[in-house]
Amino acid sequence: MDACRTILHVDMNAFFASVEQQANPALLGKPIAVVGSSHRTVITTSSYEARAFGVKTGMTPWEARRCCPELILVIGDNRKYTYTSTRINEIFRDYTPEVEAFSVDESWLDVTHSLSIFGSAETIAYLIKARIRHQFGITCSIGIAPNKLLAKLASDMQKPDGLTVIEPENVARILEPMPIKDLCGIGRKMERHLNMMSIYTCGELGRCDEARLSRKFGIIGKRLKEMGQGIDNAPVVPFGEEDDVKSVGHSSTLERDLDDPVEIRRFLLQLSEMVGSRARRYGVSGKTIHLYVRYADFFSSWGKQTTLRNYINLSDEIYKAALSILNTVELEQPVRLLGVCLSNLKHQAEQLPLFADDRRKLEATRAMDSVNQRFGDRVVTFGSLLPGKEKAGSHVIPPSWRPDGIKNVDVL
């Protein structure tokens, strides 16, 4: 096998909430939760003070207030989080160029080749913790281990402000009693399936017959056994070397359920414009359009996709394709959520359209994009969006957000 590596996993503690508490010292030491502006929002992150009352991610503000009547709700400010996340990742790169952002608040660092410079992985971890605390006033938990899987497991073992080392010789002892769902990649369903096979701990998973796992889970079987043994050869993939983006999508829950076709179409156009402008910024176009609808009852929903002959990324072309899908369906209930996603992507240099009309359309799109990039999304938009009775509520970025440019979106 390959040479022994040393990997750090850095997990920012209650990231969005901690950033807000630093930005407004009146919130320090108080139970707070970060939410979106829509009345249909959920808790994105809560401070440790709030978690002590049982406040959890995904709760509605109403549920959260029931746990914690003093809870302070803060509407998320994405610019603060993306700015802080980007600066923190710059700190990481002072210690190794091999930094992979897993999400807005988690990164892996391969420090194997930095140990001789800084002495030890623990030293690097302490330096990083001190700098983040000094510069941003927030804490993180760091795991140190021979691979990404174990480093992530380690960073979860002490929160907040923890530092946990899993030495190669201790892997088996630590994994033996560890519940399988603590492994990144084993969720609720997988846990249940494994439990039905009498597998509850990583130790049991690691000893399980590979053929038995493969019969049940297919090609994942081998991987599952390895996970139980703490084996993970996945490399840390640094900035700019990731796989190409595979899809670009936006979905949004409406402020109120809609059944007016005109309003539904207007919202669809708005989503198409968001998808299109991001695809153009990435320099990608795609030929599969996916439309997703969730109905008022929350539980029933459907998704349909269509694949075109041509690659597109202009907003009105995306809209047309999404609308053509919508038109094939008789809506059964008012609509709660709409989503549009562009996939089957091609990274391409832009071609000048053949016809003058199309060239003018492209120029108008570029002008619109450049204004929006300077002044924020949707300052300039299509006329039919302007009546804007149904403005989308502002969303807190999903924690899976990564700084632009982390994904490889270069024009070929």
Add this chain to the structure above:
DNA sequence: TCTGGGGTCCTAGGACCC
């Protein structure tokens, strides 16, 4: 006052071609 948003990967089944 019920229940967010952005992704990736995998599987199964069907259409179509050679």
Add this chain to the structure above:
DNA sequence: TCTGGGGTCCTAGGACCC
């Protein structure tokens, strides 16, 4: 005309992560 197999592309849906 019937039969089978492999490869590719497509749609639909589910599981997982943050």
